[in-house]
Amino acid sequence: MSKYKLVMLRHGEGAWNIENRFCSWVDQKLSEDGLREAEACGKHLKSLGFEFDLVFTSILSRSIQTAWLVMQELGQEWVPVRSSWRLNERHYGALIGLNRAELALNHGEEQVKIWRRSYDVAPPPIDGSHPYYQEIHTDRRYTFCDIQKDKLPKSESLKQVLERLLPFWNEEIAPEIRKGKSVLISAHGNSTRALLKHLEGYIGGLSTALQNAVDKPLMPASPPLTFRQSVRTNHVTAPSDLSVTAEDGAAAERGAGVES
Numbered sequence: 643m644s645k646y647k648l649v650m651l652r653h654g655e656g657a658w659n660i661e662n663r664f665c666s667w668v669d670q671k672l673s674e675d676g677l678r679e680a681e682a683c684g685k686h687l688k689s690l691g692f693e694f695d696l697v698f699t700s701i702l703s704r705s706i707q708t709a710w711l712v713m714q715e716l717g718q719e720w721v722p723v724r725s726s727w728r729l730n731e732r733h734y735g736a737l738i739g740l741n742r743a744e745l746a747l748n749h750g751e752e753q754v755k756i757w758r759r760s761y762d763v764a765p766p767p768i769d770g771s772h773p774y775y776q777e778i779h780t781d782r783r784y785t786f787c788d789i790q791k792d793k794l795p796k797s798e799s800l801k802q803v804l805e806r807l808l809p810f811w812n813e814e815i816a817p818e819i820r821k822g823k824s825v826l827i828s829a830h831g832n833s834t835r836a837l838l839k840h841l842e843g844y845i846g847g848l849s850t851a852l853q854n855a856v857d858k859p860l861m862p863a864s865p866p867l868t869f870r871q872s873v874r875t876n877h878v879t880a881p882s883d884l885s886v887t888a889e890d891g892a893a894a895e896r897g898a899g900v901e902s
């Protein structure tokens with residue numbers, strides 16, 4: 643039996659994932675395939691006997707929908723859900739809505755890679771002239787967050803995602819895991835990546851399979867990433883048909899821990 647139980651999912655496919663556009667804080671719903679992926683993930687977790695005590699999501703619909711569908715398939719709809727902007731996808735600033743391939747043609751592959759995968763480089767900030775500025779920055783969902791609306795990010799590096807995520811992890815998530823609750827986090831590529839980076843020190847380095855799993859911006863055919871931590875056996879396990887690369891197959895094994 644694992645001492646600590648944590649499952650992290652990236653949401654299922656959204657419409658802008660198919661179009662290869664930066665979705666970020668735009669509130670896209672899951673596509674038909676995305677709905678099916680989330681259901682399939684729930685079915686799979688059920689077949690493995692997962693039971694959750696608490697669910698965390700971002701305040702973006704694709705993460706919430708994914709959590710709902712998973713919990714519905716598990717027959718555990720009653721489990722409390724806590725949602726926070728701190729689990730939102732990275733704020734991609736002025737890049738929001740842009741097509742990655744077109745961006746690479748205009749700015750070069752290397753620059754796009756830096757914007758997407760460097761640790762401490764933030765993309766250019768969004769401003770009032772951006773087509774999605776109003777939709778995002780006047781959105782009612784940000785009115786009563788634990789941050790003033792005008793202090794919300796205008797663009798974020800992965801480092802900044804981790805900085806805004808950590809208070810939520812330290813104060814809301816990790817204490818519940820330490821109490822022994824089985825926790826599901828349904829989030830996004832970069833908020834998951836940031837959290838994995840934070841946990842890396844405790845789980846002793848990430849396997850290539852896990853890194854690749856969260857690295858895929860487009861996973862139309864892939865179920866969301868799932869892994870669980872076992873302190874006793876020092877394993878982080880990606881169940882076989884949820885591991886996204888064939889490289890190390892069923893299990894990515896590393897030491898584990900949830901200390902913040």
Ligand SMILES: O=C(O)[C@@H](COP(=O)(O)O)OP(=O)(O)O
Pocket residue numbers: 652653656659663664665666667731732734758829830831832857858859860
């Ligand atoms: O904002 C987006 O479009 C993707 C991440 O983009 P990349 O960092 O992979 O380019 O986030 P998600 O689909 O996980 O919510």
